[in-house]
Amino acid sequence: MAKKFFFYTEEMTVGYDGKPLIKDVRIELDRGEILTLIGPNGAGKSTILKSITRQLRLIGGCVWLDGQQMQQMAGREIARRQAVVLTERIRPELMSCEDVVATGRYPYTGNLGILSAEDHAKVRAALETVHAADLAERDFNAISDGQRQRILLARAICQEPELIVLDEPTSFLDVKHKLEFLEILKRMVLERNVAVIMSLHELDLAQKISDQLLCVKGDRIERHGTPEEIFTSEYICDLYDIEAGSYNAAFGCVELPPAEGKAEVFVIAGNGSGIPVYRRLQREGIPFITGVLQENDIDHPAACDLAAEVFRERAFEPIGDEAFALALSRLRRCREVICPLRTFGTMNRRNGELLREAERLGLLTDEISEG
Amino acid sequence: MTQTSRILQVAEEDGRGRKALRYGVSFIVLSALLLILFVWNVNSGSVDLTVREIAEILLWRRGDETAVNIIWQIRLPRILAAMILGGALSVSGFLLQTFFHNPIAGPFVLGISSGAKLVVALSMIFLLGRGITASSAVMVLSAFFGSMISMGFVLAVSRKVRQMSMLVICGVMISYICSAVTDFVVTFADDSNIVNLHNWSLGSFSGTTWSNVAVMTVIVFSAVLLTFLLSKPIGAYQLGEDYARNLGVNVRVFRVCLILLSSVLSACVTAFAGPVSFVGIAVPHLVKNIWRTSKPILVVPACFLGGAVFCLFCDLIARTVFAPTELSISSVTAIFGAPVVILIMIRRRKTA
Numbered sequence: 001m002a003k004k005f006f007f008y009t010e011e012m013t014v015g016y017d018g019k020p021l022i023k024d025v026r027i028e029l030d031r032g033e034i035l036t037l038i039g040p041n042g043a044g045k046s047t048i049l050k051s052i053t054r055q056l057r058l059i060g061g062c063v064w065l066d067g068q069q070m071q072q073m074a075g076r077e078i079a080r081r082q083a084v085v086l087t088e089r090i091r092p093e094l095m096s097c098e099d100v101v102a103t104g105r106y107p108y109t110g111n112l113g114i115l116s117a118e119d120h121a122k123v124r125a126a127l128e129t130v131h132a133a134d135l136a137e138r139d140f141n142a143i144s145d146g147q148r149q150r151i152l153l154a155r156a157i158c159q160e161p162e163l164i165v166l167d168e169p170t171s172f173l174d175v176k177h178k179l180e181f182l183e184i185l186k187r188m189v190l191e192r193n194v195a196v197i198m199s200l201h202e203l204d205l206a207q208k209i210s211d212q213l214l215c216v217k218g219d220r221i222e223r224h225g226t227p228e229e230i231f232t233s234e235y236i237c238d239l240y241d242i243e244a245g246s247y248n249a250a251f252g253c254v255e256l257p258p259a260e261g262k263a264e265v266f267v268i269a270g271n272g273s274g275i276p277v278y279r280r281l282q283r284e285g286i287p288f289i290t291g292v293l294q295e296n297d298i299d300h301p302a303a304c305d306l307a308a309e310v311f312r313e314r315a316f317e318p319i320g321d322e323a324f325a326l327a328l329s330r331l332r333r334c335r336e337v338i339c340p341l342r343t344f345g346t347m348n349r350r351n352g353e354l355l356r357e358a359e360r361l362g363l364l365t366d367e368i369s370e371g
Numbered sequence: 372m373t374q375t376s377r378i379l380q381v382a383e384e385d386g387r388g389r390k391a392l393r394y395g396v397s398f399i400v401l402s403a404l405l406l407i408l409f410v411w412n413v414n415s416g417s418v419d420l421t422v423r424e425i426a427e428i429l430l431w432r433r434g435d436e437t438a439v440n441i442i443w444q445i446r447l448p449r450i451l452a453a454m455i456l457g458g459a460l461s462v463s464g465f466l467l468q469t470f471f472h473n474p475i476a477g478p479f480v481l482g483i484s485s486g487a488k489l490v491v492a493l494s495m496i497f498l499l500g501r502g503i504t505a506s507s508a509v510m511v512l513s514a515f516f517g518s519m520i521s522m523g524f525v526l527a528v529s530r531k532v533r534q535m536s537m538l539v540i541c542g543v544m545i546s547y548i549c550s551a552v553t554d555f556v557v558t559f560a561d562d563s564n565i566v567n568l569h570n571w572s573l574g575s576f577s578g579t580t581w582s583n584v585a586v587m588t589v590i591v592f593s594a595v596l597l598t599f600l601l602s603k604p605i606g607a608y609q610l611g612e613d614y615a616r617n618l619g620v621n622v623r624v625f626r627v628c629l630i631l632l633s634s635v636l637s638a639c640v641t642a643f644a645g646p647v648s649f650v651g652i653a654v655p656h657l658v659k660n661i662w663r664t665s666k667p668i669l670v671v672p673a674c675f676l677g678g679a680v681f682c683l684f685c686d687l688i689a690r691t692v693f694a695p696t697e698l699s700i701s702s703v704t705a706i707f708g709a710p711v712v713i714l715i716m717i718r719r720r721k722t723a
Contacts, residue, residue: 053613054616054617074619075618076619078617078619079619084613086611086613086614088611090610090614092665093474094660094663095665099664100610103606103614103618106603106606106618106619107618112600112668113602113606136386137386
């Protein structure tokens with residue numbers, strides 16, 4: 001018998017109104033792990049999450065939580081084990097942040113829902129965990145999106161769950177609040193050994209925070225694996241059907257598609273000096289070629305995504321004759337050369353030769369005087 | 372514990388103390404208001420009495436025979452009806468607002484009162500035509516039946532439209548249709564009792580008997596008590612259905628409870644006093660703003676108290692301002708209630 005996971009699904013089929021949308025969803029998760037669903041809009045990430053949280057009825061299969069089948073668990077039992085943070089914006093009337101957080105104590109209070117001193121202490125602790133103790137008395141509708149998500153997370157925390165399910169928790173947040181939110185979540189996972197299942201739109205963040213990823217695409221789970229397995233540039237482009245532009249998995253950043261046409265501009269670059277130039281040319285719609293770059297140069301990935309042609313040398317090697325000759329002959333046929341590069345060392349000495357040749361031919365545009 | 376969290380803790384306990392004070396004071400003030408209005412109501416009318424005389428009449432039934440009769444047989448049942456039914460209306464409104472997540476939902480604007488009115492009018496005419504006077508039970512049952520029909524329509528519409536204003540407009544339309552049909556049948560029914568029916572269909576607490584009071588007390592108090600016991604799920608439901616479900620609320624059962632309770636309450640009001648407008652929206656809103664909370668465990672009793680005060684006040688005006696001519700209770704509640712609705716809409720606009 002295989003190892004039993006804390007949370008797992010068996011041939012789970014999800015969908016709306018009895019119509020199956022995604023079949024045979026397999027999720028296996030232990031406490032202290034984060035599983036993230038990624039995939040294009042409308043691919044069914046929310047459908048899966050809603051099925052796990054029992055907002056949607058399962059079409060087939062079953063979900064197991066800590067050795068129990070969730071369909072057979074009482075609402076209160078589930079409420080003590082599983083908390084949610086949903087995408088739908090809520091606008092409760094006249095509720096302070098503390099009131100909102102306190103609803104998390106629901107499964108633990110008596111018939112009238114009156115909070116004990118212990119409950120109050122837990123609400124306060126949850127607010128402190130998300131650095132929101134000062135918001136306690138504020139009206140929930142009067143705080144910012146970032147604060148609101150933190151309060152909703154505090155609500156989930158004070159429910160003392162073993163599993164938290166979050167549906168696109170960072171969607172409305174700016175970058176500072178995205179990072180802050182995920183940092184708190186990660187700390188929760190490490191300190192309290194909580195399992196997390198969530199969906200994220202931000203691939204760069206998903207790559208960094210997740211222990212496992214589930215790639216949802218339309219009617220199927222396309223892939224399931226660790227960030228290292230999932231995040232290859234080709235696969236992400238394929239998953240999201242990226243046709244215009246590209247995604248760079250190593251940096252987790254996107255580039256717009258390169259400019260079209262015959263390239264007549266040569267950029268002599270390296271050591272990061274090229275990236276701003278490449279992007280400016282791309283914005284202005286000017287196609288270009290660039291080189292000579294070692295394959296481990298930080299300009300290299302962006303050059304591959306944006307340049308019409310890249311002259312390259314193997315990693316850690318000085319620029320060789322072959323690459324140099326190719327670059328030189330091509331440079332001579334250009335009508336403009338840009339050289340943001342200022343330092344020439346052992347490895348890229350021959351780029352200096354390219355620069356002198358450009359000067360001799362009067363092709364050089366001074367990048368600095370322009371900027 | 373660190374210094375800051377200690378300070379925060381003290382501040383928080385302090386905040387809780389202040390809140391508790393606010394809740395207490397609000398309840399006391401409103402109760403005092405209720406008492407004052409009660410005495411004032413007993414005292415207002417064609418026979419003038421001193422407070423001392425009133426006390427004697429109420430406590431020992433001592434004093435002038437006519438005065439005792441007027442107070443015990445006419446004024447007192449009417450006052451109690453205004454209080455109980457006013458409370459019922461505002462609790463019913465609160466339940467509907469919770470159900471629809473819509474601050475301007477209420478039994479009157481959603482057409483539930485009018486549906487009740489229609490069915491009550493039909494059954495009264497049917498029974499009167501056979502020489503039978505409709506009993507309280509029949510009235511309440513027909514009103515409940517009518518409420519449920521209107522509620523059915525509103526629920527069907529609410530599945531299609533999400534906007535709160537559209538839902539209310541649909542409710543108002545349902546209300547107009549029901550009122551038109553009621554007017555129609557009342558106009559063409561030929562019976563001397565129809566005069567009563569006409570008065571009733573405009574809304575009034577007059578003519579309440581002690582047996583009416585007994586029936587409404589039983590129905591309203593049990594429904595309000597049940598509502599109070601539902602405080603906890605109502606509180607969870609205020610964050611939306613999905614959060615409520617996650618917290619372990621059986622949402623389907625809960626929603627049915629909300630519908631049934633609010634319908635029973637508003638049906639009871641309609642059966643005894645006819646349709647009464649805007650109390651169901653205005654009072655819960657005012658109460659929430661006085662208490663500055665929406666915690667159902669406080670809001671439910673506060674709504675009941677507030678509704679009693681509001682209706683007692685409005686009935687006093689209906690009875691006395693143009694005495695001996697009486698205004699319909701709905702006209703008075705509309706004058707005080709409708710501006711609150713407008714206020715809610717404006718406020719919503721601002722914060723949305």
